[in-house]
Amino acid sequence: MGIIRHTKSVKSLIQAFNESENAISVAVLLKRFKEDMNKTTVYRILDRMEESGVLHSFIGKDGDRWYSKYTENTSASSTISHPHFQCDSCGKSECLTLDINIPPLPNHKVDSASLLLIGQCQDCLIEITQ
Amino acid sequence: MGIIRHTKSVKSLIQAFNESENAISVAVLLKRFKEDMNKTTVYRILDRMEESGVLHSFIGKDGDRWYSKYTENTSASSTISHPHFQCDSCGKSECLTLDINIPPLPNHKVDSASLLLIGQCQDCLIEITQ
DNA sequence: AATATAATGCAACTTTGATGCAATAAGATA
DNA sequence: TATCTTATTGCATCAAAGTTGCATTATATT
Numbered sequence: 001m002g003i004i005r006h007t008k009s010v011k012s013l014i015q016a017f018n019e020s021e022n023a024i025s026v027a028v029l030l031k032r033f034k035e036d037m038n039k040t041t042v043y044r045i046l047d048r049m050e051e052s053g054v055l056h057s058f059i060g061k062d063g064d065r066w067y068s069k070y071t072e073n074t075s076a077s078s079t080i081s082h083p084h085f086q087c088d089s090c091g092k093s094e095c096l097t098l099d100i101n102i103p104p105l106p107n108h109k110v111d112s113a114s115l116l117l118i119g120q121c122q123d124c125l126i127e128i129t130q
Numbered sequence: 131m132g133i134i135r136h137t138k139s140v141k142s143l144i145q146a147f148n149e150s151e152n153a154i155s156v157a158v159l160l161k162r163f164k165e166d167m168n169k170t171t172v173y174r175i176l177d178r179m180e181e182s183g184v185l186h187s188f189i190g191k192d193g194d195r196w197y198s199k200y201t202e203n204t205s206a207s208s209t210i211s212h213p214h215f216q217c218d219s220c221g222k223s224e225c226l227t228l229d230i231n232i233p234p235l236p237n238h239k240v241d242s243a244s245l246l247l248i249g250q251c252q253d254c255l256i257e258i259t260q
Numbered sequence: 261a262a263t264a265t266a267a268t269g270c271a272a273c274t275t276t277g278a279t280g281c282a283a284t285a286a287g288a289t290a
Numbered sequence: 291t292a293t294c295t296t297a298t299t300g301c302a303t304c305a306a307a308g309t310t311g312c313a314t315t316a317t318a319t320t
Binding site for chain 2: 061063085096099105107109112113118
């Protein structure tokens with residue numbers, strides 16, 4: 001097990017997540033850093049950052065992977081896993097602090113959950129009503 | 131809009147879903163019918179069967195797509211969408227009739243949900259305890 | 261049987277992601 | 291600061307997943 005070095009590429013990714021309130025998809029990250037670093041590097045840094053607990057990832061509505069930093073509210077708590085919301089109009093994904101209760105499931109052991117709510121985000125709702 | 135023809139390939143897929151209690155992943159279907167039909171055909175039949183309401187699909191824990199037929203219990207009901215369970219050991223996915231309550235989410239319009247519980251299925255639990 | 265067209269096969273292509281290895285750069289140490 | 295160790299990166303290559311266009315085939319209808 002190695003130490004994560006604070007390289008130029010790593011700094012760029014950290015900055016991207018610090019500047020973003022919401023989650024960022026791998027596709028967006030690859031495009032954003034196309035000129036700055038190799039795609040392999042992006043994948044590998046995301047792996048390391050998740051493994052080290054700086055980021056967490058989840059699967060979006062279309063099966064694509066999204067990453068987001070942890071905050072006080074979204075950290076792995078007593079809950080199985082915090083839910084996410086993805087907007088059907090703009091595609092944006094957010095971490096939710098919403099507490100979703102999972103009823104007991106007979107004959108199964110539930111260890112975690114991937115809970116994604118899909119609909120219209122605040123910005124897109126405003127656009128619709130205007 | 132066209133009519134779905136009852137071809138040999140379509141019959142094979144329908145049979146596969148009728149014989150299976152659980153959902154089937156695209157990867158498994160592609161392998162199973164590798165000798166019988168082109169992969170393009172598998173993709174296209176699944177599209178048609180979902181569009182016509184015979185099957186529904188959902189995203190598994192690893193971002194891969196699964197298909198399952200509708201039953202009385204899992205049909206789109208008053209609930210936003212029925213949840214699924216995927217086993218972390220054997221990978222098997224099942225439709226759940228479990229009713230998961232989604233609390234109201236301020237400033238959002240929630241249209242649907244992708245709810246996946248992850249853990250150990252009955253078969254794998256038995257193996258562990260033996 | 262003839263016909264219209266839905267469905268399929270096939271080849272080619274795109275996208276996404278992984279891997280091996282040589283070159284580079286970060287951080288520790290002297 | 292110079293040196294050294296090794297984590298990290300770039301690059302080329304590859305594999306898997308999925309899409310598209312088009313010619314051919316098969317289904318259902320008349």
